[in-house]
Amino acid sequence: MSDHDYKPKSKVGQWFNDRLPLLTLANHLTDYPTPKNLNYWWTFGGILTFCLITQIITGLTLAMHYIAHADMAFESVEHIMRDVNYGWLIRYIHANGASMFFLAVYIHIFRSLFYGSYKSPREIIWILGIIIYLLMMAAAFMGYVLPWGQMSFWGATVITNLFSAIPLVGEGIVTWLWGGYSVDNPTLTRFFTLHYLIPFLILGLVVLHIWALHVPGNNNPVGIDIKKPSKDTVPFHPYIVIKDGFALLMFMIVFAFFVFYTPNILGHADNYIEANPMVTPAHIVPEWYLLPFYAILRSVPDKLLGVVAMLSAILILAALPWLDTSKIRSAVFRPLYKQFYWILVADVLILGYVGAMPAEGLYLLIARVATAYYFLHFLVILPVLGFKERTLPIPLSITEPILGGSPNLAAARHRESKIK
């Protein structure tokens, strides 16, 4: 990279940059060579950064009005909704922003799965991403507890009780997490503290995530290594900035639709009832973005094994760079993997659906089959596929398929032969 040769034009700039090379960093970020064939699935990194900043700003403003006390939390949220100037707007942006954040992160993760972005040399980027994802789930869960509604309270009870599955020390850990013998005021205040802390941890990890990305550079739809900078790359600014900006605008339309037209559709009506430790709502369901894992938890009839299965379903992703034995990154050149990829997408969607349904009868059966398939995909199909699959020939450069008209070179050649 040419970063090290960068010299600011002005004398003041040079003086400053010699003492703190911020301008070198800015230059690196604007000139950062990016593959020129990136499609719109690559815009979600920028969208996610936007989501994080939005959550931090709206969260800070909400914290100015919210009261973290079991007797006052529920009322203070209603106070925000009714009395605080634009409180309704800020809270709806924050609440729906969490869902938008997860929507974007799932697209981002599945983009990575399709194009093999997690493979060497990008394993650390991937693992940092998984840690960010875990922290996002923790932050979202604790944030959902803060309004102190019925779903807040019972969601907190069920999730913290997952730790009681640990043999011997489980009960002690749960009491320690609660700061009492049930979810109560001490639980609320510590959840508020952690909910406030985690976004800043995520911010730090995002910096590392991008740093680690800028070492090998972006993967791309063709999935081959490119020389940079070269004719295969364009500078990040203005090319990618404009493309990311346009995608962000489209994303914000969807975001605004939820905030202004159906702000409560992703929540649960039960959460507008104040927390009551004496009555459990008839149907406890987590937020939509946790449903696939909830389905896995419920599909195992044993308490400890259910918790183990649920955690493994997430942690198995961290081992993905080593479970996938194929040398070819992009699914474009992996005809069999491409099919299994879409089966996995369907499997996760099915798990999400049955996670929202009662755990009985046919739903339970479907959940069990889908859970088994989920693990089968990662533990059996992916490792075996790398050895058995006959991959398509990969192009020599990303310019070649562009000239051929398709990222799939074989398809392009096939089409060409037909014309001739």
Place this chain on the structure above:
Amino acid sequence: MSDKKPKRRDFLFTATTAVGAVGAAAVVWPMVDQMNPDASVKALASTEVDVSSVQPGNTITVLWRGKPVFIRRRTKEEIEEARSVKMEELIHPEKDEDRAKNPEWLVMLGVCTHLGCVPLNDKGDYNGWFCPCHGSHYDTSGRIRKGPAPWNMEVPKYEFVNANTIKIG
């Protein structure tokens, strides 16, 4: 390296590390322990309940340590049903005689041992309780019979102060 005798410097390194580790642990422990139940929470250890108005076949729910406690005055059929179950059929074998010293009164934490929801009265396949969260069925003695919960509902420490008053805790 291994054939060399430990030097004074090696001793200093080991000693410094050891003292540092003990010091760090001594500072970390208060940070960890502050999250455990505090004195005011522990002080709410017991509660007294007047049960004179409870009719046979009815359950009252009282709050003890932030958790619901079921106090059920059982009917003769319920007691009979609970006591006639064979131990082999139970997931978590416990005699009804041990769970309800006074057979008419069943006192237990109304907390599902799966993930902590409050089970519903007079529901489920065993005429006892049913947890709506993940489908655990409990019998008329509050013992787990079907579903993901691993144990019977917990019987807290309690005693009859007099014929009409139960002291829990």
